[in-house]
Every structure is written in C-alpha cells, then in structure tokens.
Amino acid sequence: MARYKNGINGPVSGKIGNVVGATCRGVAYLRGMPESNAAPTQKQINQRLKFALVMGWLKPLLNIINIGYQILTGHKTAMNRAVSYHLKEAVTGDAPDYGIDFKKAVFSRGELLVSWILEVLCLVNAVLNIKWDNLPASAFSSDNDKASFIIYNPAKESFVTFENAALRGDKEAVLQLPGDFAGDNVHAGMHYVNVEGNAVSTTVYLGELTLPA
Template identity: 25%
Template sequence: MTKYKNGPLGPFSGKLGDKVYSSWKNDDVVKDAPEKTTKEPTQRQLEQREKFSLLTAFFSCIYDVIAVGFQAFTYKMTQMNAAMKFNTDIITGVSPNFSIDYPKVLISKGKLNGPIGVKLKCDASGQMKLSWEFQAECDQATDRACILFYDESINDCFIISGIVRREDAALLFFKQHDAIDDLVHVWLFFISANGRKVSNSVYAGNG
C-alpha cells in the first residue's frame, strides 16, 4: 500500500487498471488489485474462511463494546481489526463444528487497572449478580464499569456502561422472562471517567 497525492481533480476512488485507489485514515492510498484465481480453495483455506465468518458474526454483534474496548489501537487499524488481532486463539473445535471459546475472548485491552476478584452468581429465577473487588489504595473509584451480557442462544447482547462505578463493586441483573433458560456470557472491564483509558476485560462466567 502506497500513499499518493491528489491530482488537479481531487482524490480518486476505485479501480484503475491493476491498481485500487482508496482512502485510509484520511490518507489517499493505492495498492495492487487482487488477482483472480480459478483454483479450488484448499481445506485449510475453507477452514480459515469458516473461522473468519464465525469471528466476524460475533464481533459485529458486540461492536459497540469493541469500539470502546479497542479504541487505543485505531491509529493504524480499525477497532474490529484490533479485536481480531488480539483474539486469534479463541476458536475451538473441528470443521465444520467450530465454536468460540468464550472464556478466552478479550473485548477490551488497555493500561487501566483491570477487574480483580470477579464473581458471577446466577439462579433459576434469572437473577445474575456480578461482583468484583475495589482497592481504594490503588484504584480510581470513579472508573466506570462496562458489562457485556452476550446471549449465545440468539447471538444478541445487552450492555451496561456508565451507570456503575468501580467503587460500587457489584451489579444485580435480571434476564428477560423469555431468556431465562438462555446461556448468557458475561464480561467486565473499566473505563476512566474521561473515557480515554480502558482496562483489559475479564470473563466473569455464564449462566
């Protein structure tokens, strides 16, 4: 990929010959167009496509969290690409039965102090209690908690952000009545009061 300067008619976008012109991070760039091939994909290539499709579907569903959790890496890549980069080992199983190893999933990466002592308790009524430890001597009480609830059964999520502070050390959540029997995965990370820093996320469990 190479940067180029605008001509007298301004920036150009599209394919011209064997080159593709586009804009990336406010820069005008040009790169070689992909070569067409008539070769059948190998089994390994097919498996990589399956994994990529699975990851894309999952991260697209939780994109609002990804956009915050990987905000520090947007200088050279998108938040989605950063999420893919730091989650290269979360696919388990054998083709065609690939699945996501949710405890390995990282939905946020940053330098803020991360959650410690995280516990998740669930009961048959749909009540979920998430708790963590608050260390007044080294943690900022005003850091905001960002909690992701991901319903694996329907590939949908619910996000709580900005209303719970680190010093609260707990959150009580109730599943919707029609989702009581669904398997819900929970993650937690913290965001600084000014929104500029985040912590690494922690997988709290499921219920």
C-alpha cells in the first residue's frame, strides 16, 4: 500500500486498472488489487509448461545468450528476449508433450555477416570438423571475428559450447565433443562475436549430425 499526496485533481477514488484508490481517516492511499484465487485455465497451464521448458533449456547457455541478445534487450534482459523468441518460434508439440525444434533455435541475433558453410565432417572419437568461406572484409565481416559453436545432444539432453573456438579468418574449426557422444545424433549452431564483444551475427544452423560410433 502506498500513501498518495494529492495532485491537481485531488485524491484518487475507486479502481484504476489493478490499483484501487481509497481514503482512511483523511489520508489517501493507493493499493493493489488482491490476487485472484481462481484456478488457472488450461491455456494458462499450457503457457506455463512452455515457459518452464524454454527457460530450463536455455539456462545452461546464459553466458552466450547475454552476449548474443545484448543489442536487443531494451527494457528486457537478454534472457527474457531469448525466451520470448523461442516461445513464439521454436516450441513444438501438443500439451503436455512440448519440445523444442533446434533448427529454429537462435542463440545470437545481430548484424555481423555469417559465413558460407562448406563442409561439416563427423569424425571418429566424437570430433567435428567445420569448414567455411567468407565474404570480403567489411564493417560487418572481419577476419578477427570470433566463432562460437553450440552443440546439443537430444538423447543426453546436454549442451556442449565452444566459445571463441576459432577466428573467422581461420575458415575451419575442429571440435572435440565428449567421448560418450559417439554414435549419437547432435544438432549444431554457429555464430560470430566481434573483437570488442559488442556486435554479433545471427545463429546459423549447421544441421543434425550423426557421430560415428
């Protein structure tokens, strides 16, 4: 409850939105409406299930999200922006069996240019070899841009991240995944962060990959 000092229109009386104005012993107060005890609707329950799914799925990537969504935050946090995007674009399935479509997952959104992916090789011992080519250098594409990779293993419900694993100018990265990923299908994504850390590219989906057993 907050005490209200009269403005040019005098004390507030009655309900305005979720706020109620009242006067007690000559003192004007503003107070919030009491919360409803009504049971949540099925739509509300479903939305909560989706939110919990997305929030839990993205939580291990907090550091990457904070960088990847930094220029879009506004009055929201980077994670709030990422959760909002994935709720709208990446959740699949029907209640209560929701899932996330990794092909639509975006961990970084920005104006740096992406590269052409030439080849993604799945090698023995859970190694990925990724090769790419670049556009000519510009304000949005520098050989010093740092490449990061996000690998997700659905069977193990586990992320592996490789932040700043290579430079754009290297045109190649070799990633050693955990040994127990051998034989599994994984999803992979890639993005760039500039040297200053204040500009990023949008995530590029590298595909669903089968690692040799």
